[in-house]
Amino acid sequence: MLSFKDILATQDMIDKRHLDIRTITMGISLLDCAHEDVNECARRIYDKITRKAENLVKVGEEIEWEFGIPIVNKRISVTPIAIVGNSCNTDSYVPLAIAMDKAAQECGVNFIGGFSALVQKGCTKGDWILMDSIPEAMKATNLVCSSVNVGSTKAGINMDAVAKMGNIIKKTAELTADNDGLGCAKLVVFANAVEDNPFMAGAFHGVGEPEVELNVGVSGPGVVYHALQSVKGQPFDVVAETIKKTAFRITRMGQMVGVEAGKRLDVPFGIVDLSLAPTPAVGDSVARILEEMGLEVCGTHGTTAALALLNDAVKKGGVMASNHVGGLSGAFIPVSEDEGMIAAAESGVLTLDKLEAMTCVCSVGLDMIAVPGDTSAATISAIIADEAAIGMVNSKTTAVRIIPAPGKTVGDRVEMGGLLGSAPVMPVHGESAADFIARGGRIPAPLQSLKN
C-alpha cells in the first residue's frame, strides 16, 4: 500500500524541485532513404520521419497527464546524414537538413539531431560534404542539431577534422551572427560519441541501433540539491548514499515512462540516460549541488572532486533502477543552461581551464560556452583537441559546444533564450596554437595498459 508520505514526496519533487522527464527521443534509421538524387533523398527522409514519429508528441502528452509527470522535450534522432547522403550526387546536404527541419516541425518535436558525421579515423566524401554544409544548414533550419565525432579511444584523433571544425564553428557563428551565433549552440564536436544519446545537440541514431527505438533522458538536479540540504555537514559516505537513493527514484520513473511510451508507439524501448541535466531555472542547477557540498562558488578548488562524487553516485543509483542504461549518463555542466554555472562564470571563479578539468570526471565536456567573437579558428580547434584528448585517454565521451559570439568580448553576455539560456563571454588564452593545428594528420590511439 502506498503511503501518504510517498505520494506527497513525489508530488513535491515534481512541483517544487523541477523533477521531470527531460526528453523522450525517438531514434529513426534513415539507412533506407539513400538515393543518388539529393531531392529524392530529402523526400524519403521527410516521409520516413513523419511516418515513424507521427504520434510521438501525442503519446508523450497523454503520458504526462496520466502519470502527472512533465515530459519537457519530445525529440527525434536520425542516422548520421553523412552516411545517408553519401550516395547523393551533390556538393551540399543543406536540402537534407531542410527536410529534417520540416519533418520535425510537422511532428511537433522541438529538436531533431543527426546532421552528423563520424570521422574519428578519416573522412569519406560524404563526411567532408556534411561538414562543409553545417554553417548553411544551421542558418537555414531552426530545429536541426549537428554533431561531428572527431576522435575515439580506439582510433585516436583525426586532427584534419579538428582543424576543419574550428573553421566550421567560426563560419556557423558568422552566418548566425544576428542571433549571437546561435547556430553554434546546435553544433557539437565529440570524441567517443555514443549511438543512443537522447540529449541534444549531440543525439544521433547510430548504425548499430535498431530500425526505430525510444530513448529517455531523465533529470532532477533540483531533487538532488534538495536531498543534500537534509545532510548538511555529514561525511561524503552519507552524501554519496543520499545521491544514489535520489538517482534511483528518478531513474525508476524514467524507466517506467520509457517502457510505457514504447508500448504505445509500438517502438522498442532503448535506454535510460542517467544524466543530471540542468536548466536555467533557479533550483535546477548542477553547480548549486556542488556548492551545497561545501564549496563557496562552483569552480573553486574542490569542484572537480565534488563533481566526481556526484557523477559516480548518480550512475550507481540509477543503474539498478533501469534494465538498460546508456546514452551519456553523467552530470552535465553546460554553462549557459545552468543558473549556478552562469553565476560562477560571471564572478570569474569558474574559468575555461577549470571547466576542462571538470570534464575529466563527468559527461560531457565544454558545453554551451561563449567565447569572444575574435577567437581564432585555430584556438577553437585547439580547445577541441584538448577535450578530445581527455575523452580518448580516459575512454569516455567528451564534447565541445562553443559559441564564438560575433562582435562580443569578455564581460558581454550572449542570450540564446529558452532552455539554451544565456552565457557570459569567457576569456580564452591569447597565445597561438595555429602551428599545432596546421600540422594535421592523426594523433595515434593511446595505450590501454600501463596506465599511470
Added chain:
Amino acid sequence: MKAIVTVIGEDRVGIIATVCTDLAAYNVNVLDISQTVMQGYFTMMMVVDVSNATCPVAELAQKFDEKGKEMGLSIRLQRAEIFKAMHRV
C-alpha cells in the same frame, strides 16, 4: 487499472462529496480513502479504479485538474504506477 487522487487545499464543507460525485459520474470506483488536516490544509488521498472509466485517463486527469482550479484546490489524478516505481523496489 488503479489511480491515486490527491486533493489538497483549504478545508471546507463538501470537498469529498463533490470529488466523489464527479468520480461516480465518470464511472470511477473508489477503493480507499484517507484524509487528514495538515497545518490547516485539507489533504485527501483516494485509491480509485479507472478500468471502467467512461473517458481516457489522460482526459480524466485534465478534467479533475480543471475542477480543482474551479474550486480553488489542487486535485490530481495520477496512475498509481508512478508512485510504485519511485518508492517500491
